[in-house]
Amino acid sequence: MSLTVLSVAYPFAPVGPDAVGGAEQIQAALDAAVVAAGWRSIVVAQAGSQVSGRLEPTPAVDGELTQDARAAARRRHRETIQAVLRREPVDLIHFHGVDFAGYLPDVPGLPPMLATLHLPAAWYPQEIFRPGPERLWLNPVSRTQAETCPASPRLLAPIPNGAPVRALQAARHARRGFALMLARICPEKGVHLALDAAKEAGVPLIVAGELFAYAEHQDYFAREVAPRLDALRRFVGPVGFARKRRLLSAARCLLVPALAEETSSLVAREAIACGTPVIAFRRGALPETVDDGETGFIVDYVDGMAAAIGRAGLIDPERCRQAARERFSLEAMTGRYLDLYARLAGAGRIREGAA
Incomplete structure (x- = not known):
């Protein structure tokens, strides 16, 4: 048919x-x-x-x-x-x-x-x-x-x-010390909390994502995100697939400090496919995506996220990649x-x- x-x-x-x-x-x-x-x-x-x-x-x-x-x-x-x-x-x-x-x-x-x-x-x-x-x-x-x-x-x-697991795993990049957040720039994604956690952990953070022309999103960026940016914590705007893969593959971890009940978190699945651990709040379906202690860590607050950034190296990248091949x-x-x-x-x- x-x-x-x-x-x-x-x-x-x-x-x-x-x-x-x-x-x-x-x-x-x-x-x-x-x-x-x-x-x-x-x-x-x-x-x-x-x-x-x-x-x-x-x-x-x-x-x-x-x-x-x-x-x-x-x-x-x-x-x-x-x-x-x-x-x-x-x-x-x-x-x-x-x-x-x-x-x-x-x-x-x-x-x-x-x-x-x-x-x-x-x-x-x-x-x-x-x-x-x-x-x-x-x-x-x-x-x-x-x-x-x-x-x-x-x-x-x-x-x-x-997630396009095979395409994500087709290229490897040397690990670097920065944490990463990939999301729309809006209050429910908790971008400001990722910035707070990275600063508390003392690590660089790259924030990538689209800032749409909604008044509430623009206001959120001006009030909560821009004042937290500095030489080590940068906003780079939206990224296409090739750059996203490079960032995900090179990052020490992906941060997902969601304030809304996440339905799936595609970017968390993409990170795991790249062998990168995900540190996420216990919101919605994130515990379905992230196996706590295996492919990342599920945390409840900013201080827990900051502590987990320091433990990201305990996660086996190949275990993440295998989980993605099996599940995503x-x-x-x-x-x-x-x-x-x-x-x-x-x-x-x-x-x-x-x-």
């Missing part, structure tokens, strides 16, 4: 292998897997995205991401989705944005729809979990996240995120999604035939 999959990105971040966000990286991997399977992939995403299938671009938002700017972008996203559906047959729609409910299409003969919940369940409008259109399905990305979701007939079994396979993840696509699309075709 050959399928046409329409995947829909978060409107405010580009998709591609060099994308900053985990959701956008996962979407790029699934787009590539659909094409590799010989199916058709259509991607609705911000202009400038790098896709394997066919891109249906929507304009990037220039300037501050105000409420009005966000609403306009979501409206354009919805119009683009509906234009595709009116123009050609689609077997399945897969949403990746936290705001997907704001651009669900409203056209006759909708195909089955799937939304991956990349962020904490509480961040989504709770009506998505209530009984409704039977063609909308939700899938979490970890067991911990699934357990926090409201009981719902729409909820499927979790599909854990995979990108191919296993994409295979499960392709099976799900076929199952949902097949059920949709059966219902259409019955009608």
Whole structure:
């Protein structure tokens, strides 16, 4: 069975292998897997995205991401989705944005729809979990996240995120003394706490990530991050895959001081694949990803993170790499999604035939 999959990105971040966000990286991997399977992939995403299938671009938002700017972008996203559906047959729609409910299409003969919940369940409008259109399905990305979701007939079994383990392990770099943090620059990622922990431990820290044009993110950087930067603790902005791999492979450890309930932490999986221990707060699914004492350390406070930085050398890099090969396979993840696509699309075709 050959399928046409329409995947829909978060409107405010580009998709591609060099994308900053985990959701956008996962979407790029699934787009590539659909094409590799010989199916058709259509991607609705911000202009400038790098896709394997066919891109249906929507304009990037220039300037501050105000409420009005966000609403306009979501409206354009919805119009683009509906234009595709009116123009050609689609077997399945897969949403990746936290705001997907704001651009669900409203056209006759909708195909089955799937939304991956990349962020904490509480961040989504709770009506998505209530009984409704039977063609909308939700899938979490970890067991911990699934357990926090409201009981719902729409909820499927979790599909854990995979990382490009082979590509990450294809290059090795000499270890250096710096700690690393890779994340969006926003309050829930706890960037200021990583800076505090690194300073307490007396080690350099490189912070890499995107600072988006949300007023609250810009204010957070100015108030909490910038004053903590110094000659040893630097912010380098967003990095693409090649530089990210170099940083992850060379770092003494990755810090994940999350203040929100992490659903998976793709970057923690990438670090472990590079043989780099992860020191993470005990939030959400992070204990599912990090084996305490084996591939890193799970801690509760800044002082615990600082102490664990000093113990990072006790973690065996090859044990980390082996754990990633066994647990974080990108191919296993994409295979499960392709099976799900076929199952949902097949059920949709059966219902259409019955009608």
